[in-house]
Amino acid sequence: MSDLEEIAVERGERSGALMTVAVHSTVLGPALGGARLWRYDRPEAAIEDARRLAEAMTYKASAAGLDLGGGKGVIAAPGEMRPEGDLRRAILLDFGDLVESLEGRYVTAEDVGTGAADMAVIAERTEHVVGLGPERGGSGDPSPVTAIGVRAAMRACAEHRWGGAELAGRHIVLVGFGHVGSHLARLLRADGARLTITDVDDSCRGPVEAIGAEWVEPADALSIPCDVLAPCALGGLIDERSVERLGAEVLCGSANNVLAEEQVAERLAERGILYAPDFIANAGGLISVYGDLKGTPHEEALRLAAGIEGTIAAVLADAERRGLIPLVAARDLAQARLRAAQRPRVGGAEARPAGIHLRHS
Numbered sequence: 638m639s640d641l642e643e644i645a646v647e648r649g650e651r652s653g654a655l656m657t658v659a660v661h662s663t664v665l666g667p668a669l670g671g672a673r674l675w676r677y678d679r680p681e682a683a684i685e686d687a688r689r690l691a692e693a694m695t696y697k698a699s700a701a702g703l704d705l706g707g708g709k710g711v712i713a714a715p716g717e718m719r720p721e722g723d724l725r726r727a728i729l730l731d732f733g734d735l736v737e738s739l740e741g742r743y744v745t746a747e748d749v750g751t752g753a754a755d756m757a758v759i760a761e762r763t764e765h766v767v768g769l770g771p772e773r774g775g776s777g778d779p780s781p782v783t784a785i786g787v788r789a790a791m792r793a794c795a796e797h798r799w800g801g802a803e804l805a806g807r808h809i810v811l812v813g814f815g816h817v818g819s820h821l822a823r824l825l826r827a828d829g830a831r832l833t834i835t836d837v838d839d840s841c842r843g844p845v846e847a848i849g850a851e852w853v854e855p856a857d858a859l860s861i862p863c864d865v866l867a868p869c870a871l872g873g874l875i876d877e878r879s880v881e882r883l884g885a886e887v888l889c890g891s892a893n894n895v896l897a898e899e900q901v902a903e904r905l906a907e908r909g910i911l912y913a914p915d916f917i918a919n920a921g922g923l924i925s926v927y928g929d930l931k932g933t934p935h936e937e938a939l940r941l942a943a944g945i946e947g948t949i950a951a952v953l954a955d956a957e958r959r960g961l962i963p964l965v966a967a968r969d970l971a972q973a974r975l976r977a978a979q980r981p982r983v984g985g986a987e988a989r990p991a992g993i994h995l996r997h998s
Contacts, residue, residue: 641691642668645739646684649731652724654715656732657684658743659691661707664978667741668708669767669926670694671748672732672759675871676714687711689872693893694923697916699971700948701941703927708743710736712750719750729755733762741765746779746926749871752816753777767929776935779925780816782942786921787817787891788824789946790913791865794887797953798911802946805829808863810885812855813870814841817891817922821869822848833861836870860884868892872915880904889913902964913949914967920945 643660660668670691677683687709695707712732714720720728736745736759746768747756753770760766760773769775776782791809792802807830811818814836822832822845832850834841835858842852853861859874859882866885868874872894875883880901888895888910895915896902905912921942928938948970956966 641688643739643742644684644688645735647731647735649728650734651727652715652731654728654731655680655683655713656711656728656735657687658710658735658739658745659684659687659708660739660743661688661691661709662695662975663706663742664975665699666704666706667744667765668694668706669698669744669746669923669930670707670709671746671768671922672710672712672751672755673748674712674714674720674728674750674755680713683711683713689894693916695975696968696971697920697923698927699974700917700967701920701924701945702974703923705923705927705930710743710745710748714750725755726758729758730762733759733766736765737763739765744930746922749815767926769929775929776925776938778816779922781820782925782938783817783891783919783922784820784824785939786924786942786945787821787867787869787889787918788828789943790918790949791825791867791887791889793946793949793953794865794889794911794913796950798887803828806831807865808833809865809867810853810858810861810863811835811850811867811869812858812874812890813868813892814838814845815870817919818867818869819844821867821891822850826850833858833863865889868895873897875901875905877901877904880908883908883910885910887911887913889918890915891919893919896964899964902962906962911953912963914952914964916971917945917948917952917967 646657690709691707698705744765756768770777796802809830811834834845834850835853835855845852862884865887867890869891872892876897924941925938952967956963
């Protein structure tokens with residue numbers, strides 16, 4: 638499933654910013670995935686990020702039982718980490734035009750670096766956007782629903798590893814105190830977990846300590862002996878070197894593509910570290926915006942996100958029964974549904990053939 642159906646790469650007419658949309662699959666429905674606004678050292682890095690994230694979205698939607706395909710939008714911030722004002726608006730309008738040009742094969746939402754207010758700007762140029770604020774008929778920020786799903790996945794891991802799903806007294810290390818991480822931290826504190834938290838933004842230290850959690854420097858987080866390590870920032874945190882430093886018994890967080898390479902999953906298993914595949918554990922946000930797309934009550938999204946506990950439990954049980962690592966069992970779950978689907982059709986028309994389409998370059 639590594640081949641893309643389509644990838645569009647463009648330099649915005651207004652902003653000059655490099656932006657790309659990768660459509661990995663429309664077998665189950667339109668490709669839905671967030672718009673990531675981030676700084677990249679090279680254009681190729683932004684394009685590759687979109688490719689990998691789009692593939693993960695395909696598996697995420699399929700494993701969650703949603704009638705969606707996988708896609709991702711990536712915008713390379715021009716010269717500064719967080720563009721603001723007129724430049725930001727120009728970037729978002731350009732991205733809206735790119736989304737519109739794909740004629741519904743891709744639906745966008747918020748992601749790292751973007752929020753509900755940004756989606757409102759994008760919606761000025763395309764109707765293929767979800768995650769708008771309540772004043773626009775949407776459910777707003779999907780991060781709380783993502784956090785609910787990650788907590789549910791942790792409960793399944795706790796049940797599998799220690800024989801009880803309760804998280805009270807468990808030592809959990811969170812890497813990232815952003816949209817999802819902050820919501821997850823509050824849920825876990827309510828559960829009675831002991832929290833250690835880090836973030837590359839040192840200004841998070843005050844809010845972390847205010848909720849009764851311990852602050853640790855980013856360089857020290859991975860090696861802390863703990864029950865659960867929860868990566869809640871950017872992906873690629875666990876690679877062939879960092880996996881050897883891990884002090885956790887369980888790896889379960891909200892980051893997409895938390896493993897830098899898939900073979901790291903084998904090493905996790907060799908070290909006895911239980912891994913909750915991230916494309917299932919973090920599916921709550923996708924579930925939330927899917928509800929916006931389908932017009933279902935938000936309470937249904939909350940119910941489905943809590944149901945991630947059962948999905949992770951089934952994956953872990955299947956992996957143990959078949960002698961597999963959890964990542965392989967999770968992919969098998971997603972691929973079975975994809976194989977059962979018909980040839981990709983969106984809106985009654987065949988999807989475009991795979992290829993890279995360059996515009997205004």
